[in-house]
Amino acid sequence: MIKFLKLYEKIGIFILIVLASVVLSIMSPHFLQVRTLLSIAAQGTYAAIIGFGMTLALTMKAFDLSVDAVLALTSVFVAIFIPMVGVPLAIVFSLLIAASVGMVNGLIVTKLGVNPLITTLAMMTIIRGIALLVVGGRQVIITDPDRVFRVIGTGRIFGIPNQIYIMLLLFAIFFIMLYHTPFGRHISAVGSNESAARISGLRVDLIKIAVFMLVSFTAGVVGIIRTSQSLIGIPTMAPDFVLVVLTVAILGGTSLAGGKGNLWGTLFAGIFISMIYYGLNLLGVQIFYQIFSVGLVLLFALFVDGIRTRYLAIAKAKGIKM
């Protein structure tokens, strides 16, 4: 059983993708075309990118529920900044704002001692409120005469949508950060045993703040990609998206128990969710079914994670080496 669970941890998400591919290729003759596959991958980037950030947070045994609000806040601010300071600076500023929300999250968690769940739950409402306040509840249309901004989300290089490159770039950065730097090991250390990490001299508070900033940063990136596609700053953008992000991270094999992140899994889980959406579109059902099915996938992923944690605990108690 333990072997099976270990194996599942590594390749579970691939099995799911293969199963989904078989089903989808039976459902639709168009599924196995390069164009379709690319668009599925491109749709999967949103959840995957924020999923990278969330994976770090879960590794540290924390959560961030404020990501969809940060996404909307970034969308609003980039739309406001573009006419004022031009595209490149607008992107930098709005990403800074996104990251600073993460900093506030981190400060509340570390300095006020409020638990991450409640903090980010409250921040979700607060940030959404601020996004609406900034623009008075309206949407901000972006005029993009030089077509600079829209390239980010709609352009292609060698026929592959830009956002896939952005995702891969962020994946590489997060991968190296989590698995090949002291910072990454520190995140795992805080996640597996916070007090031990504290005693061994890690600056736990700083690490936490940094991780919350990174999560918000990834949310900001997705906010910019999606805004460049719609060319509208939307304060109500992506409601409930946090569910998808958490699902992707947990389905990818990152355990709620903390200490271990699986970025590969997150990447592919993003694509898997996108495949589900594609399948639901084929069926022509209403949008509510999307949320419903993601919720079911989340419960399934939690179920598996729960079983895994329990068996690993039993194995540890029995002294089986893993």
Place this chain on the structure above:
Amino acid sequence: MVELQARSLRVKIAQQWGSLGLPFLLVAVVILFSFLSPVFRTQFNFLSILRFASFIAISAVGMAFCIMAGEFDISVGSMMALVGVLGASFVPVIGGFAAVLTTIAISSFLGFVNGIFITKLKIPAFITTLGMMFVFRSLAYIYTDNVSVYIDNDFWLYMGNGRVLGIHFPIILMVLCFVGGYLMLRKTPFGRYVVAVGTNAKAAELSGIHVDRIKIAVFVMVGFFVGISSVVISANMGVANPGLLGQGYEFQVITAVVLGGTLLGGGNGSLGGALLAALILGSLRNGMNLMQVSSYWQQVVTGSVLIFAVAINRLRYTLMGQEA
């Protein structure tokens, strides 16, 4: 010696939060808005504050038990929407009285499902209920096809709008729920078990308490009270809308319980505090509405109050020299 006195003073302040801090806060909010708005200080308005507070407070009874047991439920808003539309749609078939009972039964059952997931599958409560929050809400949409269910049944409407001796029925319900909850918490073994489980689940388990059963029971209680609130609130609006009913409700309920002095993470808490906190939230909302504060600002304020409430609790326990 002086230091010791200062310390004991701090401890006293921390301990008196429930009996002094909250009433003070309530009075402060009421005085503030009475100055700012002439409408606020009318008798009619105080009744409507009470009624608004009752919408939060009824569910806060269940949530208080849940948080005292060391668990957490953020699916209550969506649960309210789902059972509201289900129950309201049954009215033409089975009549008002039976529909109300069915609504409460269904929501108790949904709470039971939450409890099973959390105790038997060992999935942390917050993430289970987060998932359920979306599942319930989307089921409400799917069931109704995003069409509101109108309520024109006298019994159902009475639950939200009826009056007894000039006092709104929800207010009376609120009082009943609190008295019931209080008796259950303080005068029955069950109440003591809940506190024991929340304080130290392992010790409770070892002393022979069925921890899982207690936890499932508190989730059923959450569902039960949410069912009542769902009927009351939908009756008040005259319509059960799958998207609007219970939107952001989990937030208000949790804030009420936490502001009331119950610690996240479990242990003994305060039902009276939750009631006072619900009154504070009700006055705040009512006052801001009268001042025509934009709903976006209200969102910011509600969120901040929640963080403030948890931070205050944390501070109190640090002052008292305990880890919160």
